[in-house]
Amino acid sequence: MSTLAPTLEAFFTQRLMTQKNASPHTIASYRDCFRLLLAFVHDKTGTPPSTLRIDDLDAPMIAAFLDHLEHDRGITISSRNTRLAAVRSLFRFAAFRHPEHSALIQRVLAIPSKRGERAVVCFLTPPEVDALLASPDRSTRIGRRDHAALLIAVQTGLRVSELTGLRRSDVHLGTGAYLECHGKGRKHRSTPLTRRSVAVLREFLAERTCGPDDPVFPGPRGDPLSRDAVRRLVERHARAADKRCPSLHTKQISPHVLRHSCAMRLLEAGTDLATIALWLGHESPATTQIYLHAHLALKERALARTTPPHTAPGRYRPSDKLMTFLEQL
Secondary structure, eight states: OOSHHHHHHHIIIIIIIIISOOOHHHHHHHHHHHHHHHHHHHHHHOOOGGGOOGGGSOHHHHHHHHHIIIIISOOOHHHHHHHHHHHHHHHHHHHHHOGGGHHHHHHHHTOOOOOOOOOOOOOOOHHHHHHHHTOSOTTSHHHHHHHHHHHHHHHHOOOHHHHHTOBGGGEEOSTTOEEEEEOGGGOEEEEEOOHHHHHHHHHHHTTSOOOTTSBSSBOTTSSBOOHHHHHHHHHHHHHHHTTTOGGGGGSOOOHHHHHHHHHHHHHHTTOOHHHHHHHHTOSSGGGGGHHHHHOHHHHHHHHHHTSOTTOOOSOOOOOOHHHHHHHTO
């Protein structure tokens, strides 16, 4: 066994699990990264992963791996940078254990992150939300579960991992109803529920006997829904809803779009960014500023306040088509 294998094992058991006490999500992300990396190097060199040396993972090989992820596997630039961050973390740990490879390690650490374009946030308008929530067949138990999951996702803005991780003990339906969730970065937060959400949850949970540790949204075998199951659930009902709301057909609907829709609803209601950041569990209010860029109505109101005197505010609207035709003759 080469020096790479014990270094990689120590990186997970000593650095991530013991010293940093990293979350299971972080450990899983790093694990997947190195599984992809070792498989890529094995395909390139023919060397089994257990016998690879540290100098087999030089800067050109890491750069080729990142290009493979981006162009062959089709991941986004953001995901590419996440994989690079995992590699950097390993090499910073290896620098203390293997100073003889310091030159190689420094060249790997010098690989820069790639800058990418920031797409405008996709979110649903109130009519689109209503069409999506009306899609599940509420005469069936699965339909009632799907309706409740979609409603809670749109109203609370929970991440998909937070939604699937909800337990019965996290739901409080008494006076001042709210949900407790355990979010990204081990942050715990409470999110209030509307009367409609309380009524739907109370009716759905009353259908079965739930223990405090039972999932709120179970799968067919009683286990929590997986992330992929929630994604398929949202996509299935979005396809059904675009028949009554054609604008949904032009949008790529995912569970995170429902989270964006919750944030936009709060922003339209005049909620400040700091409160929205607390609501969504963002580390910093700066993360929440992406919703300002996507909110055209806020920009239009700002434009209306800056219009010259004696000018009617509003956006340009073309004149009547017939009048336009006559004017152009």
